[in-house]
Amino acid sequence: MICSFFIAPSLQAKEHPSLILTKQGVKDIRANLGKLPVFDNAVKQVQAQVDAEIALGIDTPIPKDYSGGYTHERHKLNFVMAQKAGTLYQILQDEKYAKYVKDMLFQYEAMYLDLPVHPKPRSYARGKIFWQCLNDSNWLVYMAQAYDTIYDYLTAAERKTLEDNLFRPFADFISTGNPQFFNRIHNHSTWGNAAVGMIALVMDDDELLERALYGLDDDGIEFGTKDDDGGFLKVEGQKAGFLANLEDPFSPSGYFTEGPYYQRYAMYPFLVFALGMENSRPDVGVLQHKDDVLIKGVYALLNLSDKKGEFFALNDGQKGMSLMAKELVTAVNTAYYYGDQDPTLLSIAADQGTVLLDQSGLAVAKAIEAGKAKPYVKPSVNYGDGPNGDQGGVAVVRYGDSDLELVFKYSAQGLSHGHYDKLSYSLFEGGDEVAQDYGLSRFVNIEKKGGGNYLPENASWAKQTIAHNTVTQNETSHFGGDYATGSQHHSDLYFYESNNDAVQVVSATEVNAYPGTKLHRTMAVIKDEGFEKPFLLDIVRIDGSKRNQYDLPFYFNGQVLETTFDYEQPEKLAALGDKNGYQHLWVEGVSKPLKSDSWQFTWINEAKYYTLTSSADKADQVMFTRIGANDPLFNLRRDAGIMIRRDKSKDTTFASVIEPHGAYSPVTELSLNANSSINALDVLQSDDDYTAVKITTVDDRSIVFILANSDASTSKKHKLKAGGKTYKWKGAYYLGS
């Protein structure tokens, strides 16, 4: 870990551009123009956008709107276009682009000093151009690049005007002017730090650079203060600045504690400032910080996306964000060029269909043109969470390039964007959700929905435990839904197995979500020759200190085909409860008394069949639910769930199998393999020592999975008599017949 020290001033006068584009980079790019289709197309696309904006004329309206409103979107487009125009100026050496950037910057210069804080009051750190400092920082990150590209086009006097009246006061406003924003460990601060650092590099201002890297010495913020999302501004022992932000949220493997949606967003300022430092001040070693964690972070991001390239919606993630995002173009190009020239990254770059207009994009375009691209096959991964990777984690289970992807979350809270969903999971087939995570309740940038900001249902539903595929005890969320409590804890890995061709396992425990109750969940993705596809065996063992009610929901998409239990639809739909998310669930069906020791539910989604087989306690109630109660503005999706309720239980085990099978085509109208291959699922035994589960197939074979509950070591020998048979094995689990 790098300590805070005053960095040595740079020794020679800066050349420009040098921040992202370099002088040598420009030279190489110009030498290759017309030779590399991917690069040339990227230039053409950018040129078309910028030319259209130049034709429209520059508008820098007086700020007044939230996200989605005109002034917000206009200013956002301005900084994006200025950065692009500056790049085009360098690459094409056409002065109209430099003039466009210059004129725009001077329009901002003319207004900035007189601007009051933004009139919209919602943010804990209001900006001037935008309603929050976060967006002002976005502006500066891009404008610093734009300024760098036209630096030599401007006279010294012009530069002085811009720096005195715009850039320096701008940097001050988002840092010393808003320490509660600048001095956090949070993606907001990362943007702020990077913004200040980047303009510092262009202006060659070591004081600002110091501030960017190490934060404000004295921010005057009290410990425990919260932002408007409920996140802490400052906790004891907290460092600040860019390097601290790089240190804290990333685990050594590159996992970002808020999840991939935010990592994608945060990666851009992390990478772009690290590249600026690499180009201007390689002596500080920012890009190599924490054992190359930024490059590792790029791989983590890629691996936390589904087969369609969309990020898993952990925590407050908005669904649909994907590897096609512009931040990922930066990430992939950077990881290729500044990393090990990994040819599998090129296939992703090729899918993205565009490259950065700098030396890294040039390298990628050259390599693609040279036919070096290889497929990127996402592996099974198990990422530790927390600065040292020891605060739980997130595992993704895959069999090579097969369609099934399991995401198991046993991580820490994930800062203010975290959900109360310890040991929850989601499951995908070919990128389609089989067991969905709701994601966030927000329509980012859609002004008609609460100004594009978080909706009340994000707290009342999306963050609550019952909104997730995990256990809720006594209708209260994990940690009582208390952020301060949740932030102190994380789940713990029990073991992870990814080297067995017949089964991959991830198993973790949670003892703090409900004091007095230990949750132990084990997810085994089993490949068995009698099954068309791999299936998921899900075992939740609960060790309670008193009798509780346990609810285990399963949120699916698509259409109910069949259940082996009887149920009734209520004549009127009522909410399942009145708080902790339960108030948002309509009850669409309630099982009649169960008649057998296991039951099945088959559904169809995206033309593929699925069966959930679950071991039953005869007293279980199985309910069909639908999201949407107490949601008068239709802020929530009307999505379906099936939920097992087991009341008055102390120690108990839920065992389920999620089995993808078959397919239907609405074009050929052929239905293939619409039936489950499972006949029954039984828990043979479950206690402190062992949990043994038996799957009986329709062709009457047995698949037995046994978990050693108190010793996960790979070398430990076990022997268990269960279901009239004796099993012997070595290690944490047994899989056999």
Added chain:
Amino acid sequence: MICSFFIAPSLQAKEHPSLILTKQGVKDIRANLGKLPVFDNAVKQVQAQVDAEIALGIDTPIPKDYSGGYTHERHKLNFVMAQKAGTLYQILQDEKYAKYVKDMLFQYEAMYLDLPVHPKPRSYARGKIFWQCLNDSNWLVYMAQAYDTIYDYLTAAERKTLEDNLFRPFADFISTGNPQFFNRIHNHSTWGNAAVGMIALVMDDDELLERALYGLDDDGIEFGTKDDDGGFLKVEGQKAGFLANLEDPFSPSGYFTEGPYYQRYAMYPFLVFALGMENSRPDVGVLQHKDDVLIKGVYALLNLSDKKGEFFALNDGQKGMSLMAKELVTAVNTAYYYGDQDPTLLSIAADQGTVLLDQSGLAVAKAIEAGKAKPYVKPSVNYGDGPNGDQGGVAVVRYGDSDLELVFKYSAQGLSHGHYDKLSYSLFEGGDEVAQDYGLSRFVNIEKKGGGNYLPENASWAKQTIAHNTVTQNETSHFGGDYATGSQHHSDLYFYESNNDAVQVVSATEVNAYPGTKLHRTMAVIKDEGFEKPFLLDIVRIDGSKRNQYDLPFYFNGQVLETTFDYEQPEKLAALGDKNGYQHLWVEGVSKPLKSDSWQFTWINEAKYYTLTSSADKADQVMFTRIGANDPLFNLRRDAGIMIRRDKSKDTTFASVIEPHGAYSPVTELSLNANSSINALDVLQSDDDYTAVKITTVDDRSIVFILANSDASTSKKHKLKAGGKTYKWKGAYYLGS
């Protein structure tokens, strides 16, 4: 119209193959093998399928299952594979394919005579191999082709055995053995007729051919008898046989009265038998019958699909069926080769990615390879319904290749698959449903859902008027939901305008759905420079003889963003009514008293924005509904609707605009043009003479649309003073400011 006459016997001994593949066709195909990628790939695909089946071995199980069950699917696969194997035998001249067909036919021969009728009782015409004669007929249509291809491979004695013990008794069973199936005007009979006709051509049996073309003379069926779907088996004056089936359901323009989903299904036997006749008995002129209606029918089918190539779900159509269906490969190849070699058909064939393995497929593959393909741009069309095209119709409005597609249905009942939805419509943008037609309530071939057959909710919901985007009076369906009554009537075109660049209009009336009430609906798709995209103006004028309650629902997909009216979500959800489909609608929201003369509702679907603007009567109730009440087995989709209820009204007019605008990207998170361009919508006047509607835009322009209600002639001059302004125009409508 061709009259029933005994056809002249064919003069020379038949050569084989001659039914679909011809001897010359085989010669040409073999000469081109290895030269045409599309054709070669098609051969390879078929070969892979057939080889896999040959490796599995032949199974002809004792019939016992409904659709979706093993014996059903196995026998279905058998006839498909036999046809393919026979074709491969001809093309590749590899005897293993002939032997496979021969062995399979003899397995059927060995069992057929002893087979009882199929044990499943649901059909009005049970088959032997399948639960309904319809599927037995499918079998014979394919097996006749298979037999033709291996005819010369068999000895005369083998042929006699097959014909005596299998083909002739099979043809008799589905014709004289099931006149209630064979002698109808229905797609079932078309299959039966074609099946008998095709085996007749192969066996050179003129008596069977006569039966196929002209039906049974004396079927012994009483008039008014119904099938298990509620369709009539026989009505007064009904002819029978293939030519009558060709005569009746097709309008002169090629529209098929049951709608495109059934036309697609019916086209195959129509075309395949017509081709068989064209190849073997061109003297009868079946393919040219009714002024080339079969070729016209192919174009009608293409034009009744959306931008994604999926058929509009008119009547009992299953969504997702598309131009990719194998029947459409036949249709497009046939229309190309036996029609005018229209190069725009080639682009569809190229999308299909495969061709028929016969002379027509060869011609298409050659033309594609020669680069002759041109884009197929679907036009606006207005197809009359009924044998003479004068029983109402279906119009599709498009602006060239633009994304918006309006489907307006003012047709006849559509036989037993018809819905009670006079003057209903659906709207698409880029193939995504904006205003959806529910389609059918059935999961074709998915055995877990009622054996893959119609579900009870098809009658209780999908056929009911309230399930459609049209007017329901007093909570009863059109014609009281009575099939006999509905079958006697059709709506009438008022006028259709497709030659105006600024607006396309279709207007129709319905006076029989509710005796005493005249419904007049006009849909104008307007292109206005102030709007980003074309929008739909929908005017429903109702002329009642007493005070009624009128409900006008609008079924949308996606998420509610905003309404300009206030509404409340009930604490518990209850069904809107207890019959006629109303029992299936939950009420999710009810408007508070409306405060202005028009209201708006904005939603987002598939990342595109839409606003519904509606002129209001202050007493209107606007309701949010969701399908799913009284649906204990989840047979219905939980789809959303918004409904205007206008009670105690006699003469009244509903005017609405559906306005597509803008877009959202979850990847860039950019929101564009999320706001409607409309400020208000007012009905200035509506009486027997004129309906005048004014749209006021957000930039305060007026768009006035006036409809002459009593004279649609294009030459009639009109003058109207409305809203303080005088309008003069010629023709049925005025559009201006």
